[in-house]
Amino acid sequence: MRRTTPVLGPLGATAWAYAEKLLRPRLGLEVGMRRREFIAIVGGAAAIWPIAALAQQMRRIGVLLVTSEDDPESRVRIAAFEKGLSKLGWSVGRNVRIDYRWYRGQTERARTAAAELLELSPDVMFANANPATRALQELTRDVPVVFTTVTDPVGSGFIGSLAHPGGNITGFTNQPVEGAKFVDLLKQIAPGVKRVSVMVGNSTSSDDIALSAEKAAPTFSVEITKVVVRDPSVIEPVLTALGSDPNSGLIIPGDTVTSSNRQRIVELATAHRIPSIYGFKFFATAGGLLSYGIDVTGQFLDATSYIDRILRGEKPADLPVQQPTKFSLVINLKTAKMLGLTVPPTLLAAADEVIE
8 A cells, every 4th residue: 555645734844843843752753753754653643633733823812800900809810710721721821822901990991901902913802891891892893802790791782692692792791689689688697787778889780789679678677778989989988977877788789899999898897887798709708798699700710611612713703691500608707706797507508608
């Protein structure tokens, strides 16, 4: 039988030179082996592995985060993101480069940072929260975008539908918790609460939660008041006034304003002995009494599956937007003790995580 030698593809000798350097030691081949013999040995593999893969093409991802660079939550999210990519075969510095920018919950900063990242010609963009997604939508209709923790992507005009996004954007949504659920949990851990303020920043979903909490108020024998804090400077006087009102409680669904100022919020709530419930776990880890909501870090991990599929050739328009299926209850026992609260055994048993 006549033996044939594979013909080099259009990438030519440069790609094969890289492939030789990469594969010789792994296959135990002699360094002095002639190229013709080398090609004959790995030619079959070349039929399975695209030469571009053998050449380890470097891809680029732009990441736009709602937090600040020095925020501990940023490190947690980045670690989850890079861990997810690594499990899918993407190694930073080997076959992928990741460029990070932080917009600290500021809409104008989100647009500036998005423009900076797009100047770097990324293969795909990863957007954290609505402002980042909005900025990228306004700046590009060509670069694929995967979002996370976005509220109402259809109503926001980011996608056509959850099942068929269309365009260049897809991702993972934030499903807001019903206001009644927040009131219920708050009353379980602090049954003496009679007046509850719902603190909202710049999110329409927070407004909706305040409205649903107000509708549920008679069921729990509480009064509900919505407090708007679009300017962080009003947070301290608002919480000081709330703390001076006996039997008061606080609900913070979480948005870019309140999330970016969470450390100050939980410190003031504790100092003024205000039982509080939050929409994201990172409030509880920062010292908040309890939280109930989606797993943001888990979404960062899940989003890498879409990043991977896009880098391998799939289109955002064909990837349905995913909704959260699990909500986590986190209780901070240390804060409960500081506030003089006893956590009911039933609530402890229902918790997904207890911080001691």
